[in-house]
Amino acid sequence: MGYTIAQKIIREHLLSGEMEVGNDIGLRIDQTLTQDATGTMAYLEFEAMGVPRVKTERSVAYIDHNTLQTGFENADDHRFIQSVAKKHGIYFSRPGNGICHQVHLERFGIPGKTLIGSDSHTPTGGGIGMLAMGAGGLDVAVAMGGGPYYITMPKMVRINLTGKLSDWVSAKDVILEVLRRMTVKGGVGKIIEYGGEGVATLTVPERATITNMGAELGATTSIFPSDDVTKAFLKAQCREQDWVELKADPDAVYDEVLEIDLSKLTPMAACPHMPDNIKTIDEIGKKKIDQVLIGSCTNSSYLDLMRVAAILKGKTVHPDVSLGIAPGSKQVYNMLAENGALADLIAAGARILESACGPCIGMGQSPNSNGISLRTFNRNFEGRSGTANGQVYLVSPETAAVSALTGVFTNPQELGSGIEIPMPEQFLINDNMVIAPAPVEEMDSVEILRGPNIKEFPASGPLEEQITAKALLKVGDNITTDHIMPAGAKILPYRSNIPYLSNFCFAVCDEAFPQRCRDEGKGMVIGGANYGQGSSREHAALVPLYLGIKAVIAKSFARIHCANLANAGILPFTFQNEADYDTIDQMDELQLPDIRTAIQNGSKVVLRNLTKGTEIELEPVLTDRQRELVLAGGLLNYTREQSEK
Ligand code: MIC
Ligand code: SF4
Numbered sequence: 101m102g103y104t105i106a107q108k109i110i111r112e113h114l115l116s117g118e119m120e121v122g123n124d125i126g127l128r129i130d131q132t133l134t135q136d137a138t139g140t141m142a143y144l145e146f147e148a149m150g151v152p153r154v155k156t157e158r159s160v161a162y163i164d165h166n167t168l169q170t171g172f173e174n175a176d177d178h179r180f181i182q183s184v185a186k187k188h189g190i191y192f193s194r195p196g197n198g199i200c201h202q203v204h205l206e207r208f209g210i211p212g213k214t215l216i217g218s219d220s221h222t223p224t225g226g227g228i229g230m231l232a233m234g235a236g237g238l239d240v241a242v243a244m245g246g247g248p249y250y251i252t253m254p255k256m257v258r259i260n261l262t263g264k265l266s267d268w269v270s271a272k273d274v275i276l277e278v279l280r281r282m283t284v285k286g287g288v289g290k291i292i293e294y295g296g297e298g299v300a301t302l303t304v305p306e307r308a309t310i311t312n313m314g315a316e317l318g319a320t321t322s323i324f325p326s327d328d329v330t331k332a333f334l335k336a337q338c339r340e341q342d343w344v345e346l347k348a349d350p351d352a353v354y355d356e357v358l359e360i361d362l363s364k365l366t367p368m369a370a371c372p373h374m375p376d377n378i379k380t381i382d383e384i385g386k387k388k389i390d391q392v393l394i395g396s397c398t399n400s401s402y403l404d405l406m407r408v409a410a411i412l413k414g415k416t417v418h419p420d421v422s423l424g425i426a427p428g429s430k431q432v433y434n435m436l437a438e439n440g441a442l443a444d445l446i447a448a449g450a451r452i453l454e455s456a457c458g459p460c461i462g463m464g465q466s467p468n469s470n471g472i473s474l475r476t477f478n479r480n481f482e483g484r485s486g487t488a489n490g491q492v493y494l495v496s497p498e499t500a501a502v503s504a505l506t507g508v509f510t511n512p513q514e515l516g517s518g519i520e521i522p523m524p525e526q527f528l529i530n531d532n533m534v535i536a537p538a539p540v541e542e543m544d545s546v547e548i549l550r551g552p553n554i555k556e557f558p559a560s561g562p563l564e565e566q567i568t569a570k571a572l573l574k575v576g577d578n579i580t581t582d583h584i585m586p587a588g589a590k591i592l593p594y595r596s597n598i599p600y601l602s603n604f605c606f607a608v609c610d611e612a613f614p615q616r617c618r619d620e621g622k623g624m625v626i627g628g629a630n631y632g633q634g635s636s637r638e639h640a641a642l643v644p645l646y647l648g649i650k651a652v653i654a655k656s657f658a659r660i661h662c663a664n665l666a667n668a669g670i671l672p673f674t675f676q677n678e679a680d681y682d683t684i685d686q687m688d689e690l691q692l693p694d695i696r697t698a699i700q701n702g703s704k705v706v707l708r709n710l711t712k713g714t715e716i717e718l719e720p721v722l723t724d725r726q727r728e729l730v731l732a733g734g735l736l737n738y739t740r741e742q743s744e745k
Contacts, residue, residue, distance in 0.1 A: 101351060101352075101353060102348070102349025102350060102351035103348070103352055104256045104258070104291075104293055104349075104352040104353075104354065105229065105293055105323050105325060105346050105347065105348050106231060106254075106256060106291040106321070106323055107119060107256065107352070108212075108346070108348075109212055109213075109214065109231040109346075110125065110127065110231065110253075113128040113130075113214050113231070114126070114127065114128075115127060115248045116248060117253070118253075119253055121253050122252060122253060123253045124251075124252060124253075124723035124724065125250065125251060125252075125253050126248030126249070126250050127214055127231075127248055127249050127250075127251065128214065128248065129156060129214050129215070129216050129248070129249050130156060130158070130210075130213040130214045130215065131157060131158045131159065131160075131208065131210075131214070131215040132154075132156050132158075132215065132216055132217065132240050132244050133160050133162060133200050133204055133208075133215065133216075133217035133219070134160075134161050134181075134200075134217065134219075134237070135163070135164050135165050135200045135218065135219050135457075136162070136163045136164065136165050136177060136178060136181060136595075137165035137166055137461070137587070137592055137595050137637070138218035138219060138237045138595070138636065138637055138638065138639075139161055139162075139181050139237070140177045140180060140181060140554065140595055140596040141237045141557060141595060141596060141638065141639070141642070142218045142237030142238070142240050143161075143180070143181060143185075143188075143241070144554070144557060145237055145238045145241040145557070145736065146184070146241040146244055147184070147548075148736060149242070149739060151188075151244070151245035151246070152188065152543070153188055153540065153543065154188055154189040154190055154244040154245070155244070155245060155246030157213070158191065158208055159189065159191065159244050160191045160192075160193055160200075160204065160208060160534075161181050161182075161185045161192050161193065162193040162197070162198075162199075162200035162203065162204075163181065163192075163193065163194060163197075164193075164195070164197075164198065164199045164200050164456045164457050165456070165457045165461055165592065166178070166593060166595070167195050167454060167456040167457075167458070167463065168463045168464055168589050170589070171593065173551070173593035173597075174592075176551025176552070176553050176554075177551065177553060177554070177593075177596055178195060179549040179551065180548065180549055180550055180554060182194075182535070182549075183547065183548045185535070185537060186535070186538045186543075186546050187537070187543050187546035187548065188244075188537070188543070189537045189540075189543070190537055191208075191534055191535070191537065192534065192535040192537075193533065193534050194533045194534070194535065195456070196454065196455060196456075196533060197429065197430045197533035198427075198428055198430050198431070198433075198456070199396070199400065199428050199429065199455070199456060199457055200217065200219060200397070201217075201219070201221050201222065201224035201225070201308075201312060201397040202224070202401065202429045202432070203428075203429045204217075204225060205224055205227060205228060205304070205305075205308050206337055206429060206431055206527065207337065207339075207431075207531060207534070209225045209230050210228075210230065210342045210344075211228050211230060211326035211330060211342070211344050211345075211346050212229060212230070212326065213230050213231070214230070214231045214232075214233075215230050215231070215232040216232075216233050216234070216235040216239065216240055216243050216249050217232070217233075217234060217235065217240065217636075218235060218237040218636060218638075219636055220315045220634065220635050220636040221312050221313075221315050221398075221478065222235075222321075222636075223311045223312060223314050223315055223319070223321040224312040224397055225308075225311070226308075226311030226314070226322045226323040226324060227304050227305070227306075227309075227310070227312075227324055228304055228307075228326060228330050228333065228334070229323060229324060229325060229326030229346045230323070231321060231323065232311075232321055232323075233251070233320060233321045234315060234636040235249060235660060235663070236636060236641070236663060236664040236667055237638045238638060238667045239663065239667065239735075242735070250723070250725060251320060251659075252289065252659075252723070254289050254290050254291045254319075255289060255290045255291070255355040256290070256293060256352075256355055256356075257287075257290045257291065257292045257293065257319075257354060257355065257356040257357070257358065258293050258294075258295055258352075258356070258357045258358070259278065259292060259293070259294050259295070259296075259357075259358045259359075260298075260358065260359045261274075261295070261297070261298025261299055261301075261302075261360055261362055262297060262298050262359065262360070262361050262362065262363075263298055263361045263362040263364070264298065264301045264362055264363055265301065265302075265362045265363070265365065266365070266366075267513065267517060267518025268367060268498050268511075268512035268513045268515065268518050269362075269365050269366060269367060269496075270306070270309075270407075270496040270497065270498055271306035271307070271309040271310050271496075272309055272313075272398070272399055272476065272494075272495065272497070273366070273367055273368050273496055274309075274310055274360065274362065275310045275313040275314065275316075276368040276369070276370055276494070277365055277368065277378075278292075278310075278314075278317065278358070279316055279317060279370065279375055279376045279378060280368070280376065280378035281358065282317050283317075284316055284376045284578060284630065285578075285629060285630040285633070285656070286318070287314065287317030287318045288318040288319070288656070288658065289320070289659070290317075290319050290320065290356070291319060291321055291322070291323065292311075292314050292317065292319050292321075292323070293322070293348065294310065294322070294323070294324045294325075295325065295348060298360070299324060299325060299327070300327065301362065302324075302329070303333070303523050304329060304330060305333075305401035305402070305403050307324040309398055309399055309401075309404075310322065310324075311323065311324065312397055312398045313375070313398050313478045315478065316375040316376070316479065318630065318633055318658050318659065320659060325346055325347045326343065326344060326347075327345065327347070331343045332523070333523070336523070336524055336525055336526050336527050337527050338526075338527075338529050366381070366382065366511070366513070367380065367381045367495070367499045367511050367512060368380050368381065368495075369381060369384060369474070369493040369495045369499070370480055370493065370494035370495075371384070371480075371493055372482070372491045372492055372493065373481055373482040373492070374480065374481070374578065375478065375479060375480060375494060380511075381510070381511040382511055384493075384509045385509065386508040386509060387508060387509045388420070388472065388507060389421060389472045389473070389503055389507060389508060389509060390420065390421065390422070390467055390468055390471040390472050390473065391422045391423075391424075391467045391468070391471055391472070391473040391474070392421055392422070392423045392424070392473070392475075392500050392501075392503060392504040393423075393424045393425075393426075393459050393460075393465060393474070393477070393500075394408055394423070394424070394425045394426070394475075394476045394497055394500050394501065395424070395425060395426030395427065395460065395476065395477075396426070396428075396457065396460040396476060396477040396478060397457070397460075397478070398476060398477055398478040399477075399497050400426060400427055400429075400432065400476070401428055401432060402431070402435055402436075402524065402527070403523065404428075404476070404497040405425070405427055405432060405436055405441065405445075405497070406436070406441055406521045407497055407498055407501070407519060407521055408425065408497050408498075408500070408501040409436065409442075409444045409445050410441075411498065411501040411502055411505070411512075411519070412444055412445060412448035412450065412504070412505070413448070414444075414447075414448075415448055415505050416505075417450065417504050418505055418506060418507030419507075420507050421503075421504050421507050422451065422465075423448075423449065423450045423451060423504040424450070424451045424452075424453055424458075424465050425445055425451070425452055425453065426453040426454065426455060426456060426457075426458045426459070429455055430530075431527055431528055431529075432455070434528050434530070435524070435527065435528050438528065450504075453465070459475070459477075459485070460475075460477045460478075461588070461592065462484055462485060462486040462587055462589055463588070463589050463592065464486075464589060466485050466487045466490065467487045467490040467492075468487070469487065469489060470489050470490070471487060471490050471491065472491045472493070473490055473492045473493070474493050474495050474499070474500050474504075475492055475493070475494055475495070475500070476494070476496065476497050477494060478494065479494075479582075480492035480493065480494050481582045481583070481634065483582070483586065483608050484586075484587070486589065493509075496512075499511070502515060553593070553594070553597055554597070555596065555597045555598060555599060556598075557598060557642060558598055558642055558645050558646040559733075559736075559737075560645055560669035560670075560733040560734045560737070561669075561733045561737075562731065562733045563671075563696045563730055563732075563733065564695070564696060565695070565696045565697070566691065566693050566694065566695060566696075567622075567624075567650050567651065567691065567692040567695055568690070568691045569620070569622045569623045569624050569650055569689075569690060570620055570623050570687055570688065570689050570690065571623070571624050571625070571626050571684055571686055571687060571688045571690055572613065572616050572617055572620060572624065572625065572649070572686070572687070573606060573610060573616075573625045573626070574625075574627075574684065574685065575606075575609055575626070575628065576628045577629040577630060577655070578628070578629065578630050578633060579627055579628065579630075579631050579632065579633075580632070580633050580634035580635070581632055581634045581635040581636075581637050581661055582634055583606060583608045583609055584605065584606060584632065584640040584644070584661075585601065585604070585605060585639045585640040585643050586604055586607055586608060587635070587637075591604050595637075595639060598639070598642055598643055598646050599646065601639060601643050602614055602617075602643050602646050602647050605617075605643045605644060605647060614647060617647035618647070621648050622648040622649075622650055623647075623648055623649055623650070624649065624651045624652065624653060624690055625644065625649055625651075625652045625653070626652075626681070627653070627654030627655070627657075628654065628681065629654070629655040629656045630656055630658055631652065631654035631655070631656065631658065631661070632654075632657055632660070632661025632662060632664075632665075633658040633661070634658070636660045636661075636664075638664045638667070638668070640661060640664065641664040641665045641667065641668040644668075644670060645668045645669065645670055645734075649670055650671065651670060651671040651672070651692065652665060652670060652672050652673070653674070653707070653718060654672070654673075654674060655674060655675060655681055657674070657721055663726075666722060666726040666729050666730055666735075667735040668734050669729070669730055669732075669733040669734030669737070671692075671695070671699075671720065671722075671730055672722070673705065673707075673718040673719060673720055673721065674718070674719045674721055675716065675718060675719070676716070676717035676719050677716070677717070680716040683709065683712065684709060684712075685711075687711075688709050688711040688712060689709075689710040689711045690707055690708065690709055690710065691707070691708040691710055692705065692706075692707060692708075693706060693708060696731065698720075699720060699727050699730060700727070700731060702724075702727070704717060705717065705718040705720055706718070
């Protein structure tokens, strides 16, 4: 039996476990990346592990999220990350160099290698054939220290691409079509592999748009083959030596196969407030819009912005629309500046932003009240834009640019024949914003710069024999980590200050939640299906831990968040019988009797509802290894225990 692309990479990196669906497998990680919003915590955790120098082939620390500096906090955290990077063997991508995923694709990604990043859109690297996965900061810290990264061996899904995209239909429309068919929970426990003759018609940045937004499917990752197109891209980045060919065996077996005829797709949008709420632009009709934002790790490549510039050239942005553009990397920015496209964007009236995440994570450019905002980004969760009643639609750069001119949703196909932007044969290479780490012999003299914003991370103790606590919150399906621990300009600067962050935990759902936790001292959370989807931020576990949350009981979980809960020492359970969700009300007094013994022995877990006088059965969502973690009170405690032994 042949192998899929992902199975080939997994096989080469397998440190423990068998490659059978559902098994816990440990993988050797070649590369890691962090960004600043999750990085400070990840490096504090790395320091706590006491490993002097990273053991990966390449680790890069990017500064791209917290670039709005309205106080000392972000700038201090950047200095901390820069000094840690220098000391411990990590490359440092300075603020201004671009969004981690875009820069990593351009300058560091290598087909066939494994990459984990403390950011859920790390699968962008799948566009050049990397096995690239998002992870919690602690898992990234462990991988930097040479430890394995554990995942549950996923199912393999093949998406067969046939035909060729029509004029004005773009890679964004491909992934929106996949989201339409599979939904935001459809990828959980799966790796999505693209194949078929349509693959060769897509450039690497287009493939990366598709794998990037595969995160919104909940997939472990998405991956494309590494072929001549990949080789040409790497050559144009002066990295031809990094190329290897990668393709699935002809007799590889997939658990699911989907067919997409590229020529049949039309421009689409993900409507408020979920990336899988898909309509075609024609179905939406000529609805008036207020804002257009072009950028983010999904759609800010050279090709994307050149197409936008060609659409805007010689025209003016509609008087009722604010258009913001953030190029994905310094390379992209610089090339647009050199070839004159930047001048076309400026002349048309675009508000040019720095090369960073910016508005995608609510760092500025929040829309007006009830404002309709068209964005080329990947997430439109409620409130994420910074305006609670903002209406965010996710669209392609082409749809965004054309609509910015007309002031209403506009199908770019109305422009007639398309524009041909060739892939450059040579990108502009200048890595002057990447700082190499100090040589080993100098690392001891590097001083770590720690500002006052950096506070201790919360500690948890060994699992108790019995837990009695109230259901302090009950929520519905598809709760995102943006609900649990919101981001945005006002809160993001405090990612290294858990006590302060705790004031905002679940603020989108229930502002009184943090106070309730403080009053009760401990509690549990009841969730619906796909609990914890979205961002990889481990703060969505660390902050509840700080607030005394002992267990989360949900219908199902998103992969990264579930792992983050176990890493933090919070128990993740699903209902043995999903209908039991309805039997628990917020503020019911719950009890997990003999829970330590049950986790230790793998025996039945019973939840007593003391308020209702009922009893139900729960399923711990824990591998054998994770059982050990939660018994010890989380991954850091476990690692310490192991090293003491
Ligand atoms: C996001 O897109 O939500 C983020 C901000 O990039 C997060 C990481 C974070 O919360 O810092 C992600 O996707 O993991
Ligand atoms: Fe940054 Fe947005 Fe990409 Fe997250 S999704 S890494 S915030 S650009």
